[in-house]
Amino acid sequence: MASPVEQFTIKPLVPIHVAGIDLSFTNSSLMMVAAVLLPATFFWFATARRTVVPGRLQSVAEILYEFIANMIRDNVGKEGMKYFPYIFTLFVFVFLGNMIGMLPYSFTFTSHIAVTAALAVAIFIVVTIIGFAKHGTHYLRMFFPHGAPLATAPILIPIELISYLSRPFSLSVRLFANMTVGHIMLKVLAGFVVALGIVGGLMPFAVVLGITVLEFFIAALQAYVFTILTCIYLNDALNMH
Amino acid sequence: MPQFDFSTFPSQILWLVITIFALYLVMTRMAIPRLAEVLDQRQKMMDDDLEQAERLKSQTEAAIAAYETALAEARAKAHAEIRAVTEAADRATAERTAEVNARLAVQIKDGETRIVKARDAALANVREVAATVAQGIVSRLAGLSLDTKRVDGAVATALKEHGR
Amino acid sequence: MTRPDETPGPDEIAARLAKVRARDNAGTTAGADGPQGRGQAGSGLGIGMRISIELVTTVAVGGALGYGLDVWWGSAPAAMVVCLLFGGAAGVSNAYRVVKGLDDSVGLGGAIARKETKEGNKSRGQSG
Numbered sequence: 001m002a003s004p005v006e007q008f009t010i011k012p013l014v015p016i017h018v019a020g021i022d023l024s025f026t027n028s029s030l031m032m033v034a035a036v037l038l039p040a041t042f043f044w045f046a047t048a049r050r051t052v053v054p055g056r057l058q059s060v061a062e063i064l065y066e067f068i069a070n071m072i073r074d075n076v077g078k079e080g081m082k083y084f085p086y087i088f089t090l091f092v093f094v095f096l097g098n099m100i101g102m103l104p105y106s107f108t109f110t111s112h113i114a115v116t117a118a119l120a121v122a123i124f125i126v127v128t129i130i131g132f133a134k135h136g137t138h139y140l141r142m143f144f145p146h147g148a149p150l151a152t153a154p155i156l157i158p159i160e161l162i163s164y165l166s167r168p169f170s171l172s173v174r175l176f177a178n179m180t181v182g183h184i185m186l187k188v189l190a191g192f193v194v195a196l197g198i199v200g201g202l203m204p205f206a207v208v209l210g211i212t213v214l215e216f217f218i219a220a221l222q223a224y225v226f227t228i229l230t231c232i233y234l235n236d237a238l239n240m241h
Numbered sequence: 242m243p244q245f246d247f248s249t250f251p252s253q254i255l256w257l258v259i260t261i262f263a264l265y266l267v268m269t270r271m272a273i274p275r276l277a278e279v280l281d282q283r284q285k286m287m288d289d290d291l292e293q294a295e296r297l298k299s300q301t302e303a304a305i306a307a308y309e310t311a312l313a314e315a316r317a318k319a320h321a322e323i324r325a326v327t328e329a330a331d332r333a334t335a336e337r338t339a340e341v342n343a344r345l346a347v348q349i350k351d352g353e354t355r356i357v358k359a360r361d362a363a364l365a366n367v368r369e370v371a372a373t374v375a376q377g378i379v380s381r382l383a384g385l386s387l388d389t390k391r392v393d394g395a396v397a398t399a400l401k402e403h404g405r
Numbered sequence: 406m407t408r409p410d411e412t413p414g415p416d417e418i419a420a421r422l423a424k425v426r427a428r429d430n431a432g433t434t435a436g437a438d439g440p441q442g443r444g445q446a447g448s449g450l451g452i453g454m455r456i457s458i459e460l461v462t463t464v465a466v467g468g469a470l471g472y473g474l475d476v477w478w479g480s481a482p483a484a485m486v487v488c489l490l491f492g493g494a495a496g497v498s499n500a501y502r503v504v505k506g507l508d509d510s511v512g513l514g515g516a517i518a519r520k521e522t523k524e525g526n527k528s529r530g531q532s533g
Contacts, residue, residue, distance in 0.1 A: 029256035085273055118254045142511050291425060
């Protein structure tokens, strides 16, 4: 039986080396391309005939659109709608990445810390830039709550600062850990099914089925969490409290 | 774990940047404008429908109000007419009554004057008769012929004594 | 919905129109006043994972920050120790947020206040 972490191995498909750096097109890259082509195809067909009374595909696309739009409106407010395309792209990409990983023999690029950290750090930097661009140095005021006694500043400010700086890490680690752990668990249990299948019958199969359903749920939930946290961070930058 | 194989990081990040930028282009150039268009269109249509419904509702309300005012007016007019007719009838009756009363009063007055005249005439006759009778009685009983003047005076006195 | 043979009266139409308008307005103005701090649905496993991630990442960030400061100031290991403590405190405060279902925006005090006002509104709305 293969190791449960073997599924995360990155295999180069088209080796590319530039100045001694490995930039190969890998199975991870292939899935990323799939995460672009799938939604592109889906949205192309879903919105090909733009009817007022939507067809099935079109209503799915509309629900997705409204879902993100409402998420931004609820968590950031009207001002946040300016960033709708970015957040929508982010959600679709992460969601597709998680979901593609659920297919057998495919690869989950969101289970790699490099990907999630790159996304989270990019979000963190952009949000921080937005915050400073909008509020200037006053943005730092956020780390010290209004009305708190001045004596608590040496303690509160470092705590809030570290809490703020840990955002990209907790954001990326959360997505990475959920996807990795879920897939390892699935793989291990599937291995049990293969081993027990002849003896145990349907029971292990039912368990794997249940875990698979749970994994689909987690894949969707983590994409949602990743996006909503982005919205919350954006809200902090736009509307200082 | 393969996740911590740092030699794969540049490739992953490079392709992540490329693909997410491609997806961003797809979304902003194709998906989002199209969806926004159809959603706007629907929203506009719904707004139009709502507006129309509201307009029709206000029209209906206006029609109902107009109908009610017309009804009230008609009712008021009918009331006024009835009152006018009743008043006219009352007035006519009153006039006729007054006329009849007046005529009756005239007739009564005429009657009264006639009666008074008749009585006076009768009274005058009574005096003459009384005087003649008195003269006759006196000449028959006493054989005296009385002066007419004296007899008349006596009759007048006697009549006065009887209250007439 | 309504059957076509039942013509609704003007009052009913007015009521329906008002309802639709209210829904439209609610759709456009809801959440204009900032975050709702929706509690993330999660199983016990999910919450446990989140807490451990928060604790690990904040301590790690604190340690990294302390290490950086130590290298910069040459004060090893003083900054490291202090920053690890702060990182731990930040981790606890973040874990506290997860447990209490507070929002994830900056400022623990603010998050608590927002949650309290929200619940205050809710209880007032229920009683009133």
